[in-house]
Amino acid sequence: MAVEPHKHCPICGTPIPLNELVCSPDCQTVWDQRINQQKKTRYALTGVIILFLVIWGIMQFMK
Template sequence: MAVDPHKHCPICGTPIPLDELVCSPDCQKVWDARLSQTKRSRLILYVVIAIFLIIWAVMTFMK
């Protein structure tokens, strides 16, 4: 009554083999879109932090 080793698709939860990332091309599209959005969000965060630090440095050293 043992279950074969497997993992679940991070998009829909369907059981998949250990060597696969997602279960279907549709889930792959969703996965790629999420990955792209995550990268974009991180880039925006880094840019906002850099702008804040530049403004802070200018305000601190220009007194």
């Protein structure tokens, strides 16, 4: 009794074929929202790091 090769939907855990990303349009919507949130978080973190470096650089030259 071998199980066909498959993977599971990262949103709901339903078994799906290997060539699919998610199992349904509802899960695709959730997946897209998660990706967009990750992008926003990454941009915000990059902005905070750049702001910190600019402030640090200004403080170094003001000594």
